[in-house]
Amino acid sequence: MPELDAFAPLVASLGQPGFAPALMALLHAECGADLCSVFAIAGEGASVLVAESIAPERSAFARVASLRYAQRYWRRDTSAASTLGRAHRAVQVLKRPAQGILDIDYRHECYTEGAVVERLSLYRAGTPGIIANAYRARDSGPFTPDHLRAFAAMATLLHAALARHAALARPPEQPATTLSWREAQVASMTADGAEQPQIAEALNLAPSSVITYRKRAYAKLGVSNRHQLRALLTGE
Structure with a gap:
């Protein structure tokens, strides 16, 4: 112990x-x-x-x-x-x-x-x-x-x-809509503060694909910016 x-x-x-x-x-x-x-x-x-x-x-x-x-x-x-x-x-x-x-x-x-x-x-x-x-x-x-x-x-x-x-501590509200794996990756890295070029390099994606996945994630989660996204995913 x-x-x-x-x-x-x-x-x-x-x-x-x-x-x-x-x-x-x-x-x-x-x-x-x-x-x-x-x-x-x-x-x-x-x-x-x-x-x-x-x-x-x-x-x-x-x-x-x-x-x-x-x-x-x-x-x-x-x-x-x-x-x-x-x-x-x-x-x-x-x-x-x-x-x-x-x-x-x-x-x-x-x-x-x-x-x-x-x-x-x-x-x-x-x-x-x-x-x-x-x-x-x-x-x-x-x-x-x-x-x-x-x-x-x-x-x-x-x-x-x-x-x-x-x-x-009430658990952070879980998004009702299931994100795809890529959408979840991009959303989480965005919430962590990573910028578009960093995300594209880390995930081996084209910058335009990062934008697409981020837009889809924002739409599914009902958020419009990084601050709202972080609050939803982390409860902070």
Whole structure:
């Protein structure tokens, strides 16, 4: 179990925008995680509570992948739903390699595109249900046994913090319309402050294609500028 002092920044930021970076820092320090996500599950829907990366250049991927999972893949992820259904009396902790995900589209968009090789997951049923994930990138390699033990040791306390944060901070409203993968990529990078030439180079797209995807994303999300887009995607 990590020293309780390690949880201090997380507890201090409950219900605040700084909660996501504090959670990422904790999971990176104690479990070697490179990215993290947290979903609140209510009824048949999933909302993104946290989508974060320890590396700034991966922040857009973390947000896009989490949003796409909530919008498109949660209802197809029968394994996660089944595990959450069993997690009524205690927190469930599981490790899963990316190659163990049989849904090819889900694996490609949420793992392969971000060079993610493995995840550790915390499941706890409730109102809402909570699913929290820590991920390792390919260049870091899989989680070690010590990482798994550290994650499992903090799971109960971590869930308590996540549940409290969910109660204090209303999850950002999730866009009702599902964006395409490219639209989501362009929208997230735009929200992160990237300019058109940067996005075009990073995604290997023509500048005119970036403009098209951005216009489509704005229209689907009902926003008209970068500030509104960022507020919608991040809740800030």
